[in-house]
Amino acid sequence: MTGLMLNHVELLVGMEPNPYCVDVLKDLMPKSSNYTILHTKIEDGDTAALKSYRFDTILCMNVLEHIENDVSVLKTFEEILSTGGKVVLLVPAMPVAFGPIDQAVGHFRRYTARTMKKALAETNLKLQTIFYTNFLGFWGWLFNAKVRRSVRQNEGQIQLFDSLVPILSRLEKIIHPPIGLSLITVAIKEE
Incomplete structure (x- = not known):
């Protein structure tokens, strides 16, 4: 699903709590500069890095x-x-x-x-x-x-x-x- 959206967005930011899944996602995604995959848990409340994306x-x-x-x-x-x-x-x-x-x-x-x-x-x-x-x-x-x-x-x-x-x-x-x-x-x- 994430890969399908790349052609329709300026920037795509994915969040994944499992480090193994982050690595798999990075390997599966086409080489592109309009996405990033963050290893984070949204429920942890650490929003400092996320706020910059607006x-x-x-x-x-x-x-x-x-x-x-x-x-x-x-x-x-x-x-x-x-x-x-x-x-x-x-x-x-x-x-x-x-x-x-x-x-x-x-x-x-x-x-x-x-x-x-x-x-x-x-x-x-x-x-x-x-x-x-x-x-x-x-x-x-x-x-x-x-x-x-x-x-x-x-x-x-x-x-x-x-x-x-x-x-x-x-x-x-x-x-x-x-x-x-x-x-x-x-x-x-x-x-």
């Missing part, structure tokens, strides 16, 4: 659920964003689907639109949009969490789901589902 967009995908104090990270995002900058969040949704896989990968929570709005209300980031996505995936995850009590994803289910994604994603662009496996949120830093 971010106009922060893309945070499947990270907040791994951090116990998610509000502190949202406040860090607010601190390092330029005025008018946006934060785009993708998080797992629907606490009812929390199960063994979530526990195995270190999730503290799954979100609802209400809990995300509550977390954002503790910052000065203004909500622009929030919606659920992946309606079908929610039902598979719920089945695996509550009926099968699976600790890992099922390859057959993943292949079936992947074959349906093109159709479902077009449908979800027209009609946002009332629930979903993921929640997408966009918030802006105002003056």
Whole structure:
């Protein structure tokens, strides 16, 4: 995903807490001067190096659920964003689907639109949009969490789901589902 964005941004800054993954990312990325990968944990609150970048967009995908104090990270995002900058969040949704896989990968929570709005209300980031996505995936995850009590994803289910994604994603662009496996949120830093 990071490599795909390089042609569309002036500068891309990636943050990764695992030093091994930092090295792998650096090896995988094309040789370019418009990106840097930082070995850092956003939840540590060390923002000195990050403030100099004056971010106009922060893309945070499947990270907040791994951090116990998610509000502190949202406040860090607010601190390092330029005025008018946006934060785009993708998080797992629907606490009812929390199960063994979530526990195995270190999730503290799954979100609802209400809990995300509550977390954002503790910052000065203004909500622009929030919606659920992946309606079908929610039902598979719920089945695996509550009926099968699976600790890992099922390859057959993943292949079936992947074959349906093109159709479902077009449908979800027209009609946002009332629930979903993921929640997408966009918030802006105002003056």
